[in-house]
Amino acid sequence: MLVRKTTENEQELFLRTLTAAFGVQHQPPAEGESAWWAALETDRGLFAVDHDGAPVGTAGAYTFELTLPGGATVPAPGVTTVGVLPTHRRRGVLTSLMRHQLGRFREEGETLSVLLASEAVIYRRFGYGPAAYSQRLSLDSHRSAFAVPVGTQGAIELRRRADSGELLAEVYDGYRRTQPGALSRPAHWWSAGAGRPPVSHTPRHIALHRDAQGVPDGYASYSVAGTDPVTQTRTLTVDEVVAADDAVHDVLVRYCLDHDLVDTTVFANLSPDHPLRWRLKDFRAARTSPSQDSLWVRLLDVPRALTARRYAAGGELVLEVQDPFLATTDRYRLTVDGQGDAVCGPTDRPADLTLDISDLGSVYLGGTAPSTLVRAGRVRAHHPAAPARADALFLHTDRTPHCLHWF
Numbered sequence: 001m002l003v004r005k006t007t008e009n010e011q012e013l014f015l016r017t018l019t020a021a022f023g024v025q026h027q028p029p030a031e032g033e034s035a036w037w038a039a040l041e042t043d044r045g046l047f048a049v050d051h052d053g054a055p056v057g058t059a060g061a062y063t064f065e066l067t068l069p070g071g072a073t074v075p076a077p078g079v080t081t082v083g084v085l086p087t088h089r090r091r092g093v094l095t096s097l098m099r100h101q102l103g104r105f106r107e108e109g110e111t112l113s114v115l116l117a118s119e120a121v122i123y124r125r126f127g128y129g130p131a132a133y134s135q136r137l138s139l140d141s142h143r144s145a146f147a148v149p150v151g152t153q154g155a156i157e158l159r160r161r162a163d164s165g166e167l168l169a170e171v172y173d174g175y176r177r178t179q180p181g182a183l184s185r186p187a188h189w190w191s192a193g194a195g196r197p198p199v200s201h202t203p204r205h206i207a208l209h210r211d212a213q214g215v216p217d218g219y220a221s222y223s224v225a226g227t228d229p230v231t232q233t234r235t236l237t238v239d240e241v242v243a244a245d246d247a248v249h250d251v252l253v254r255y256c257l258d259h260d261l262v263d264t265t266v267f268a269n270l271s272p273d274h275p276l277r278w279r280l281k282d283f284r285a286a287r288t289s290p291s292q293d294s295l296w297v298r299l300l301d302v303p304r305a306l307t308a309r310r311y312a313a314g315g316e317l318v319l320e321v322q323d324p325f326l327a328t329t330d331r332y333r334l335t336v337d338g339q340g341d342a343v344c345g346p347t348d349r350p351a352d353l354t355l356d357i358s359d360l361g362s363v364y365l366g367g368t369a370p371s372t373l374v375r376a377g378r379v380r381a382h383h384p385a386a387p388a389r390a391d392a393l394f395l396h397t398d399r400t401p402h403c404l405h406w407f
């Protein structure tokens with residue numbers, strides 16, 4: 001199967017091939033809205049082509065930065081627009097695209113790549129593991145009282161998405177640098193309205209929080225649906241609440257819960273260990289969806305990736321990392337000092353743990369315990385102390401990884 005780069009003038013063909021793979025029609029955006037694909041990077045697009053030169057599969061990548069535990073950021077190509085025509089499935093087309101794409105990422109010197117998966121069974125074979133998770137939480141207004149009141153010195157201003165792009169971009173950028181698992185949203189995403197609300201230009205209300213000096217430091221993006229004809233109730237859906245400071249975050253959550261003429265408030269994307277349930281007087285009031293995988297991580301340069309993040313404690317661990325898709329098995333010694341900074345390099349010492357590269361991706365952001373993967377039979381511990389030692393190093397220090405960005 002031949003894989004080639006897409007050219008500047010092939011975007012229509014690319015989108016038509018992709019949407020056919022998903023079984024939907026390629027539609028121009030509705031009036032007043034923007035195209036989800038407005039930030040596609042043509043120079044990172046790939047076509048898999050049939051023997052007659054016709055495209056049968058697509059893959060692309062966005063240029064993002066990913067925040068790691070400890071606050072460092074690394075470049076992170078975000079794999080996207082993956083599809084294979086229904087007429088050409090299960091013949092290795094995706095495998096060819098992934099091999100080509102990972103090869104290019106490695107030539108370009110990338111440390112890791114990330115994606116959001118349509119199905120959980122697709123990407124592990126290519127070395128990706130689920131590393132951050134998300135949950136939908138809904139609350140009935142009459143059961144949403146907080147146990148402890150919240151407040152800030154600042155104030156909330158109500159705005160429209162259409163007038164707020166630059167403010168949102170600025171607040172989001174401050175937030176994502178503090179949040180492991182968060183991705184950057186490049187400026188052209190906001191200006192072109194790519195992706196989903198509030199980055200897209202779909203109309204939204206914006207509750208913007210300003211601190212006591214008037215500086216924007218948080219926002220909630222939300223919409224209120226019309227009255228449900230059957231239940232006669234109204235639902236407010238919050239796309240995202242973004243604030244680096246927990247108090248600002250909580251004030252914005254309270255604002256959403258206190259909206260008049262709303263029976264239920266839905267928070268579409270929260271971290272599964274978000275403290276909101278613990279804020280409530282009625283612990284059972286929150287209805288949560290099962291926790292779902294959001295961001296998947298694929299390490300491409302293990303020593304560089306492992307030294308880029310910080311760790312919860314000092315210690316040492318030898319990892320034998322198997323990467324069947326790239327046909328490698330390597331052993332690395334990870335040594336973390338008392339400040340949580342690491343050095344990592346090849347070693348011939350005996351391994352503490354043997355694990356697949358996808359499982360290393362899962363533990364990398366600190367949201368999955370290595371011991372859980374040992375108990376699940378995915379990771380092999382070579383002595384009884386190894387799982388706890390790995391947990392002490394890898395698990396997050398302050399915040400669980402979380403990714404709000406859709407791509």
Ligand SMILES: CC(C)(COP(=O)(O)OP(=O)(O)OC[C@H]1O[C@@H](n2cnc3c(N)ncnc32)[C@H](O)[C@@H]1OP(=O)(O)O)[C@@H](O)C(=O)NCCC(=O)NCCS
Binds near residue numbers: 021022092093
């Ligand atoms: C998912 C998709 C891209 C797979 O493409 P493909 O060319 O059929 O994949 P391949 O033939 O390279 O499959 C490689 C392996 O993955 C398995 N696989 C691929 N997609 C799978 C799926 N959806 N469910 C279960 N297994 C899958 C194949 O069975 C094959 O297994 P094997 O190596 O044991 O034989 C294609 O089915 C598709 O376009 N689906 C709809 C759009 C979509 O979901 N895109 C992904 C967006 S994140």
